[in-house]
Amino acid sequence: MKKDLRFLVVDDFSTMRRIVKNLLHDLxxxxxxxxxxxxxxxxxxxxxPFDVLITDWNMPGMPGLDxxxxxxxxxxxxxxxxxxxxxxxxxxxxxxxxxAGVNGYVIKPFTAQVLAEKLEKILAPAA
Amino acid sequence: MSAAPxxxxxxxxxxxxxxxxxxxxxxxxxxxxxxxxxxxxxxxERGLWDSLRQLDLRLRAALDQFRLDPRLLHLAGKEIPDAxxxxxxxxxxxxxxxxxxxxxxxxxxxxxxxTAAAASALSSECREARESGAASPYWSDLLRRLEAHFVAAxxxxxxxxxxxxxxxxxxxxxxxxxxxxxxxxxxxxxxEEELARLVHDSHGTASESRRVGVEDTRRxxxxxxxxxxxxxxxxxxxxxxxxxxxxxxKG
Numbered sequence: 001m002k003k004d005l006r007f008l009v010v011d012d013f014s015t016m017r018r019i020v021k022n023l024l025h026d027l028x029x030x031x032x033x034x035x036x037x038x039x040x041x042x043x044x045x046x047x048x049p050f051d052v053l054i055t056d057w058n059m060p061g062m063p064g065l066d067x068x069x070x071x072x073x074x075x076x077x078x079x080x081x082x083x084x085x086x087x088x089x090x091x092x093x094x095x096x097x098x099x100a101g102v103n104g105y106v107i108k109p110f111t112a113q114v115l116a117e118k119l120e121k122i123l124a125p126a127a
Numbered sequence: 128m129s130a131a132p133x134x135x136x137x138x139x140x141x142x143x144x145x146x147x148x149x150x151x152x153x154x155x156x157x158x159x160x161x162x163x164x165x166x167x168x169x170x171x172e173r174g175l176w177d178s179l180r181q182l183d184l185r186l187r188a189a190l191d192q193f194r195l196d197p198r199l200l201h202l203a204g205k206e207i208p209d210a211x212x213x214x215x216x217x218x219x220x221x222x223x224x225x226x227x228x229x230x231x232x233x234x235x236x237x238x239x240x241x242t243a244a245a246a247s248a249l250s251s252e253c254r255e256a257r258e259s260g261a262a263s264p265y266w267s268d269l270l271r272r273l274e275a276h277f278v279a280a281x282x283x284x285x286x287x288x289x290x291x292x293x294x295x296x297x298x299x300x301x302x303x304x305x306x307x308x309x310x311x312x313x314x315x316x317x318x319e320e321e322l323a324r325l326v327h328d329s330h331g332t333a334s335e336s337r338r339v340g341v342e343d344t345r346r347x348x349x350x351x352x353x354x355x356x357x358x359x360x361x362x363x364x365x366x367x368x369x370x371x372x373x374x375x376x377k378g
Contacts, residue, residue: 013302015225022233022295058306087303109299112292 005123006048007032010041010055010067011085016108020054020085023112027119038062042070045077052123057086057093065093065100072101081122085110144170193325203322207315212355214312218305225301232291239291243284250277 007029009020017034024032033050035041037059045053053071057064064084071077083104084097094105103122106114144167151160193199253274257267351359360366 011302013222013305015222015229015298015305016302018226018229019295019299022229023292026292087306108303109296112296 003028004031005029005051007052007054008035008041008044008050009033010035010038010053010059010064012036012056012059016056016085020115023115026112027116038064038067038070041067045071045080046074050080052119053080053082054085055082057084057088057097065097068097068100068102083118083122085115140170141167199322200326203319203326207319207322209352209355211312211315211319213352214308214315216350216352216355218308221301221304225298228298229295232295236288236291239284239287243281243288246277246280246284250274250281253277 007024009017009024009032011017011020011034014036017036021032021034024030033044033048035044038055039061041053041055042062044050053067055064055067062070064086068082068084071080071082081103082101083106084102085106085108087108089107097105104118106118144163147163148160148167151157151163250273253270256262257270257274262270360369
């Protein structure tokens, strides 16, 4: 399997970044980098070849939805699988994220199992 | 008739001007008619102006009272900024606690993984040695018990590993509670701004608030907040020294 996939985890809370990073390690993905909002994430995505983006929604600076839209409108990044991992739980928001082209959406608080399932789902076409 | 007093009042208040209007109209005297209309509208507006004047007086009185209320000044100048600092501190504390927990989880996981893996390998070796038939009854019995022990150690280790993942996941409370606290901090900040503007507009000065800044230590002040609490101890050693000093003074 593609255990060498490169992940970028974007969340303004370092606790959450660390949790996700640990869970990815447990799943066998060792190549994980972090950013604390969309503004710092976007240049990283443009500068290095990442395979998967996992992002929070509510962040100071550039929120996750804007980051998702920026990724989708960049020809080089447009096809990247994006998983939203957020406490934003309004139906309209989930619809909005879907319209913007998100591949998966996990609501916080979440379990390790749910994250693993959603990841497997969004990575299936790439595998 | 009960309507009579009302009719009298109306007559008294409006009768004269109505008569003037009617007479001017009958006589076709435009200047006199218009003068009567002016006096009529003037009478109507007087009530409105009286009400406005009353309102203005009450507003001034309320503002004066507000300016004189030291509690409000203290709230705007000291307690609300303090509340924000306190919430900030809660955020920092929970963040530190969550990271400390994760430090321990991260350092424990490989230890228990190593122990579980070794137990698994040893249980297989024990089984093979026992099943080879070369061991005496004493050794065979010992190998059986050792194998059972290593099987249990392996399964316990796996359970601890999965518990550690749960401990890790539980730290996500820090993100969720943190997001909520940040919103409250924002709200408190807006409240502070509005209150400060109100205090400023009513010519209050922040210095007046200092008169009421005496802390009530009787009920306790809660945990020390850096940047908020003044004159707090610096660690347990500081406490011990102070206590010793207090004891010496008493003696």
